[in-house]
Amino acid sequence: LNLYKGRYSEAETRYEQRPAVIEAVKQYASVAAKHGMTPLELAIRFALSNPCMGKTIVGATNCSQLD
Secondary structure (H helix, E strand, O other), rough: OOOOOOOOOHHHHHHOOOOHHHHHHHHHHHHHHHHOHHHHHHHHHHHHHHOOOOOOOOOOOHHHOOO
16 A cells, blocks of 8 residues: 555655554445445545635556546
């Protein structure tokens, strides 16, 4: 999951895989599936429909993420 381990220590401690984080991700994926979407689709739809967000930027760290 972490392609840059050791390079961004602040982010690593903030987003480490604690039980509460793992459970939140499972619940988020469940909400997405309930509405016939992947977690990525749900995130993009949220960003595009939120009037407080001026732009939505999507990026990939490698080509396989675009498949």
